[in-house]
Ligand SMILES: Nc1ncnc2c1ncn2[C@@H]1O[C@H](COP(=O)(O)OP(=O)(O)OP(=O)(O)O)[C@@H](O)[C@H]1O
């Protein structure tokens with residue numbers, strides 16, 4: 001039992017130490033942010049609002065857009081492209097990445113097609129999105145899904161390829177036989193760090209892709225930014241960019257927390 | 268440190284009713300291995316590499332055999348072939364008369380570099396093979412904690428491999444291999460990556476485990492003193508191509524001391540055999 005209390009004490013110490021470090025990190029970050037807004041504000045004093053509105057007028061616009069409901073609607077619409085597109089692309093990408101990374105035969109068969117399709121940028125597929133789905137949420141989600149697919153495909157593929165041959169030998173010696181059992185017990189857990197990195201990168205990239213995909217006429221934050229740009233309403237543009245950043249920040253931090261939890265075993 | 272309790276197989280036997288497939292008596296889990304004219308050729312850049320050329324070797328029930336020989340003489344290759352991890356290009360390996368056709372829980376393997384599953388805790392690593400066999404959870408937990416105790420890692424069941432020293436990792440690897448109650452334990456320089464002090468301690472503990480479980484052990488090492496400390500018989504391999512040069516029986520009572528006359532003689536004899 002003495003080991004337990006000792007461990008608890010060590011836990012508490014490291015916890016306090018890391019809380020301390022976290023505070024220092026946060027303080028520095030806050031200072032950097034304040035500096036950035038300060039410079040922005042000073043520069044905006046000497047500029048026309050059409051070129052660079054001040055932080056204050058952007059904040060006012062932000063609140064106005066929020067209260068009018070326009071911002072919430074746009075955010076909701078963009079979510080309709082982002083979430084289903086990212087989920088579908090991620091599942092397909094991880095699934096195929098694991099399959100081709102594990103099975104030589106599947107890889108040989110698919111390699112030429114993969115090489116052919118890989119360099120195609122998702123936005124080049126707008127034509128297909130319109131033809132297959134129309135100018136609607138599904139069309140935008142399709143483009144987002146293509147983006148998520150490739151990122152996840154390559155990360156999962158690489159993660160599976162890097163699985164240690166020795167661990168597979170150990171598993172075979174302990175009675176694992178058959179592809180499905182091996183994938184479940186060794187390949188997936190072993191490749192999980194790479195897979196999760198892919199998922200996280202994909203979530204971020206797809207958020208940017210949402211904005212780009214909406215340019216072809218589907219309503220959402222991207223559409224709002226485009227319209228505001230056409231009207232030379234720089235304050236509105238910045239207000240919506242802020243929404244993009246805030247949403248990304250929240251989602252990425254949440255995912256990072258999950259990732260850390262799942263991968264506690266990594267030193 | 269390692270309180271000697273029954274091995275997994277033996278503790279299964281403690282169950283009131285035989286609710287397990289393996290109702291082995293202690294010592295009954297040991298097996299006879301015969302290596303019969305085993306050859307191995309690897310494809311190489313400049314023609315095939317002949318790693319093993321007609322190796323014959325018989326290991327008795329419960330025997331502790333060490334394989335020594337110069338680097339590259341095929342020790343690892345021979346061990347992997349016995350383990351079923353590598354097919355021979357000629358000859359045959361039999362376990363209790365049955366040809367070995369692939370790896371499996373009968374053939375326990377411990378490697379130099381531990382190869383623990385990093386995403387599993389100590390207990391999770393030890394329990395891996397039992398999970399594959401569908402052993403019920405309570406039985407699994409009991410076997411796992413017995414084995415963790417057997418290898419002297421009490422209290423570390425919840426630790427991850429990244430938190431362990433090399434010696435501790437190797438103890439986990441040994442417990443993991445023993446968990447499925449293999450008929451034979453195949454070890455490839457298992458103590459090659461730990462410091463000398465830890466190595467001696469692990470040698471003593473391995474002998475304890477061996478005496479307690481009665482397993483047949485085939486143990487590869489570079490270290491001639493280690494071989495003479497552990498083995499009933501030391502098989503000296505020669506290189507290019509790999510073959511059995513000589514088999515040296517070590518008829519010394521255990522525990523053996525490195526300063527004993529017989530020990531020193533044995534070491535010198537084997538060194539001479541490897542050297543020329
Ligand atoms: N997968 C492989 N492909 C090609 N050649 C191999 C392979 N594995 C081993 N060899 C060759 O077979 C021979 C025996 O190798 P092996 O690893 O069995 O030797 P070893 O006795 O274990 O050496 P060491 O003491 O250095 O561990 C060497 O010449 C090696 O180069």
Ligand SMILES: [Mg+2]
Nearest residue numbers: 342343344455
């Ligand atoms: Mg070797």
